[in-house]
Amino acid sequence: MQARVLFASLVASSLALAGTALAQSKAPPAKSDAATAPKGPLKDPANQKGISPYMEAIAKGEAAFVARDFPAAVVGFQDAIKIDGQQMLAFYRLGEAQLAAGKPEEAEAIWNSALTKTGPDELKAKVLFVLADLRERQKKMPEAKEAWGQYAAFLKEKADAKGYAATSDERQKMVDRRVKDEKDYAAVKERITKRQEEREKEATENAKKDKRNK
Structure with a gap:
């Protein structure tokens, strides 16, 4: 928006x-x-x-x-x-x-x-903004964080760019949270997958035991 x-x-x-x-x-x-x-x-x-x-x-x-x-x-x-x-x-x-x-x-x-x-600097700032926003939407998180940093640096260098430096800080923090959440979810998913594999292996072994006992 x-x-x-x-x-x-x-x-x-x-x-x-x-x-x-x-x-x-x-x-x-x-x-x-x-x-x-x-x-x-x-x-x-x-x-x-x-x-x-x-x-x-x-x-x-x-x-x-x-x-x-x-x-x-x-x-x-x-x-x-x-x-x-x-x-x-x-x-x-x-x-x-x-x-x-x-x-x-x-x-x-x-x-x-x-x-x-x-x-003009104001237009270049807008291009930097939409690029950073797009990379975030594409879930290119490292590239998005770098792009938001470039946007903030440009605003700091060009006083007449009339951008939103606070937005850059907020979006970089949001990117960091998303990266952390993805890492945490990946670890949880790995544990779930491992446990599922263990259950399937256990079920296979029990089925073999049952077949031998018959």
Whole structure:
């Protein structure tokens, strides 16, 4: 749940300009400019005076994601990556779409790629968060603990990342408890299995004795 809350603010801010550009495009042009006014949303590769092709693809992916059309969302975010493969945002959202589509391995690979791309510290913190959360859900406990440690270290290094350091501490402790519980359960299971084998062996020997006594 926290992971979903974490990405919401960034997505909203990233798409704000896109929404503004789209709104501007719907406003009626001045009469003097009516003949020369461009049709459709204002376009600007720099995403400053209008929506860039990159952010337009992101917006399409977001619309599909909200509609729970995850295959279409994947296509939208992939299109954004084709336009600019060095920006982190599309990789982050593509990972979210793949995870929602039930493909955690693809999401993990994409998020690992996202960490090599360009993006604000706040976004990188989110990628580190979702990676740690995913590894915990995959029950990769040593990797999960290491990932939560990396998340905490990044937040400590980057003051503007705006993450949740306390969450990292809590999740690392939870991972430790799970590892301990699994070890304890494994020991109990081993004793149960051994006792069952002893009973079966005893029953077999008693059956042999009964057969000889007849």
